[in-house]
Amino acid sequence: MFLNSIKHGLVVLMTLGTLLLCASAQAASTGGFGTTTGGDSYTSTTVTTLAQLKAAVSAGSHHIIIKGHIYGGSTLTTLTFASTKWNNTTITGASGGSAILENIQLKFDGEQLTKGTNIENIKISNITFYGNIGDLQALPTQIKGSSNTVGINYEGISLRRISNAVITHCTIYDTSDDLMSVTLSSNYVTISYNHFYFTSNWVNMSPDPVWNWVGEYTDLAGERLAMVIGANSSDSYVATGTLHVTLHHNWFGPNMRGRPLFRGWVHLYSNYFDNSNGPTGTKTAKDGNSYPMQQYEALQVNSGSTVVSESNYFYKTNYSNKISHSSSDYEYQFYERNNVYNQTTGSSATGNSFQSSPVSYSYTVTSAANVPNIVQAQAGPK
Structure with missing residues (x-):
C-alpha cells in the first residue's frame, strides 16, 4: 500500500490499483501519463518565419511544423493558446533537429476556462528553445507586479490547465524564468527525452542584471531553474488530485542551480x-552585491506531492534530493529505488523503498548505470 496523501491530519491509505485507477485509462505508449496524439492527424502547416508562425496560430492550425531558426524579437514573443479550440494540437520541429525558437514561449493556458475544464491532447516535440542573453540583459529591471514583467514570465514551454500532453525530444536553455512549467491542475503529462540546461555564457554574463521575481531581488545569472510542477501549495496533488506527471530519460544540466520542483504526483525514472x-x-551583479553560484538542489520534493524516483543518475549534484515545506499543512510522500549518486555533495533526503511499481502504465527503465550515455545520446531534437 502507498500512503498517498496527508491533509489536515487525515491519513489516507490506498492500494496501488486504487491509487491510479483514474490514470489507468490514460496509460500511454510513451512510457508515462497521457494518451496523446496531439494534432498529428490534421493537415500540417510548415512555418519558417515569425510572421508565418503567428499567422498559423491566428488561423487555428492544429499541426504546425517549425522549420529552421525563428527569432521572436528583442522583447520576446509569447504565443498563447487559451481555449479548448486548441484541443488536439501538435507543434513540432521538422526532422533533422534544426528547428529553433529563439525568444519565443509556447504558453498553453486554460486558466480562464470553466473550473474542471482543461485544454486537452497537446504534443510539443523536436524543437530547441532558448533566450538571447543580450536581449534579456537589455530589458529594464523586471519587477513582479509592475509594468516590467516580460522576462519574469519567460519560459520555453508553459502548461497551465492542460490535460494529456507530451513534451518530447526538445531542448530548452537560457530562459529567464523556469525553463518550463506544468501548473494549475494540469494532468496526465509526460516529459521525455528532453535536455534542460544553461550555458556557460549565461553563468558568466556581464553585466549581470538584478530582477525581482517573487518579492526579492536576485541576479539574472543565478536564475538557473529547470522546472516547476504545481505553482503553489493550493496547486498540488494533495490539494487538487491532479498534476500526474511522468519524467523519463531527460537530461537536466549542466549549470543548473535548482529544481525541478515537484508538488504533483510525479513518477521520474532514468x-x-x-x-x-x-x-x-x-x-558580483549589477547592483554591486555578490550572489552564490553553487547548486542549491537538484530535485525538490515539496508539500502536497508524491514523488516516485527510480533508476535516475545524479552526477556531482549538490543537495540531490531536497525536502521543502510550504506554509500549508500538506505532507509529502517520497519513494525511491535503484538510483545512482556519483560524487554528490551536501545533504540529501532518502526516499522510502518500494517493490511493486505504483503506476498502471507500462514503461521500460534504463539501468541507472547506463543512463548518462543513453540519455545524452538520445535527448533533444532529432
Missing part, C-alpha cells in the same frame, strides 16, 4: 541529473 560543470563561489 533521468540524468548532471552537475559536471557546477559553478562555485559568488558572482
Whole structure:
C-alpha cells in the first residue's frame, strides 16, 4: 500500500490499483501519463518565419511544423493558446533537429476556462528553445507586479490547465524564468527525452542584471531553474488530485542551480541529473552585491506531492534530493529505488523503498548505470 496523501491530519491509505485507477485509462505508449496524439492527424502547416508562425496560430492550425531558426524579437514573443479550440494540437520541429525558437514561449493556458475544464491532447516535440542573453540583459529591471514583467514570465514551454500532453525530444536553455512549467491542475503529462540546461555564457554574463521575481531581488545569472510542477501549495496533488506527471530519460544540466520542483504526483525514472560543470563561489551583479553560484538542489520534493524516483543518475549534484515545506499543512510522500549518486555533495533526503511499481502504465527503465550515455545520446531534437 502507498500512503498517498496527508491533509489536515487525515491519513489516507490506498492500494496501488486504487491509487491510479483514474490514470489507468490514460496509460500511454510513451512510457508515462497521457494518451496523446496531439494534432498529428490534421493537415500540417510548415512555418519558417515569425510572421508565418503567428499567422498559423491566428488561423487555428492544429499541426504546425517549425522549420529552421525563428527569432521572436528583442522583447520576446509569447504565443498563447487559451481555449479548448486548441484541443488536439501538435507543434513540432521538422526532422533533422534544426528547428529553433529563439525568444519565443509556447504558453498553453486554460486558466480562464470553466473550473474542471482543461485544454486537452497537446504534443510539443523536436524543437530547441532558448533566450538571447543580450536581449534579456537589455530589458529594464523586471519587477513582479509592475509594468516590467516580460522576462519574469519567460519560459520555453508553459502548461497551465492542460490535460494529456507530451513534451518530447526538445531542448530548452537560457530562459529567464523556469525553463518550463506544468501548473494549475494540469494532468496526465509526460516529459521525455528532453535536455534542460544553461550555458556557460549565461553563468558568466556581464553585466549581470538584478530582477525581482517573487518579492526579492536576485541576479539574472543565478536564475538557473529547470522546472516547476504545481505553482503553489493550493496547486498540488494533495490539494487538487491532479498534476500526474511522468519524467523519463531527460537530461537536466549542466549549470543548473535548482529544481525541478515537484508538488504533483510525479513518477521520474532514468533521468540524468548532471552537475559536471557546477559553478562555485559568488558572482558580483549589477547592483554591486555578490550572489552564490553553487547548486542549491537538484530535485525538490515539496508539500502536497508524491514523488516516485527510480533508476535516475545524479552526477556531482549538490543537495540531490531536497525536502521543502510550504506554509500549508500538506505532507509529502517520497519513494525511491535503484538510483545512482556519483560524487554528490551536501545533504540529501532518502526516499522510502518500494517493490511493486505504483503506476498502471507500462514503461521500460534504463539501468541507472547506463543512463548518462543513453540519455545524452538520445535527448533533444532529432
